[in-house]
Amino acid sequence: MTQYSVRRRLRRHLSNARQGRKTPFYDWLRREGAENVEVDLLETITTTREDLGMAEVRWISERRAAGDRLLNLTDGGLGPTGAVWTDEQREAARQRSTGRPGTSRFGAANTFFGKSHTAEQREAWSLSRRGMNLGAKNPNFGRFGPDHPSYGHVMTPEQRQALSEARRGERNPNYGKTPSAEARARVSAALRGRPMPSSRRNAHTRHHTNKGKVSETCQYCQESAASPADWREEREAP
Structure with missing residues (x-):
């Protein structure tokens, strides 16, 4: 399935195969070689992308029913429908992604460990995000009682204890801090008359x-x- 030309789509597949991507289809491409691969155009869809996805689902279903040995991992379409990973596949994916650039690394292994963003960068983020969830922009605006997503949620005693310990003493971000006289004056002025x-x-x-x-x-x-x-x-x- 492609929204571009068949020739362009094939070149992309061959490029992925050369880069070593691990799927049955790319393993087959590497084994057969680009010179032994031909592409047949089955159908041209001129309406919507959703119709294109449904056409792929239909073709995969028909060819599987006819007994063809397809290399598709899913049932086709616009999402990963029909694909269920085994525990072995999940573990293999975890091992492949470990240490890969762009994945999460914690502590000293993180490239930003011990560093901090500048005041100018934090202010720029603050300005860009200000008001994003204010008033009617908030997804829970005007939702009360049973309409609120947290309605009926009750934390267990273990959850309450864990939250309490996580913010107790020196683990509290405000531990040992005292608002300055200027900060108190600003809060007082902002709340005066409200x-x-x-x-x-x-x-x-x-x-x-x-x-x-x-x-x-x-x-x-x-x-x-x-x-x-x-x-x-x-x-x-x-």
């Missing part, structure tokens, strides 16, 4: 939903089909 909590919805979530309480004077408690106490029971249910 109601706390910042909204009735925020107050309802913090003081009712999260604590499993119901208030007769809270409009959100009264409007909810199920009370916050019911939500808590559902979250804690096995």
Whole structure:
């Protein structure tokens, strides 16, 4: 399957084979040699790329049913459909990728170990990403209760303990730090005149939903089909 010419696609296959790519098809190309390989054009699709993928699925299915010994690892199409790796294949892939440039390396093995980005680079990233998840751009904007992806999620005692130990004492990023007088003044000025909590919805979530309480004077408690106490029971249910 290709969106380019057959000749161009064949040259790419031969190049991959010379570079040593390990698949049944490229092993076959290396064994037979470029001079012994011919390409037959089975069908030309002039509509969409999705139709091209479906045509490949159809051709592979038909030739397999006819008894042809194909070298395709999947059922064809636009994704890796029909391919299931064995444990041996996964281990072989892990060994091939170990130490390969571009893979993850930790500690002293990482080329950036002990280094840090400049203040200018961090500021540039900050500016480019500012507001990406603000308001309606946030994928969870306006999603509450059962509509929120974290609804019903309850951490186990082991998970809570692990999180606590990971941020306790010197492992806490703010351990031993104290805000300067200038920082305190900036925070105070930014929050001056702002109601706390910042909204009735925020107050309802913090003081009712999260604590499993119901208030007769809270409009959100009264409007909810199920009370916050019911939500808590559902979250804690096995």
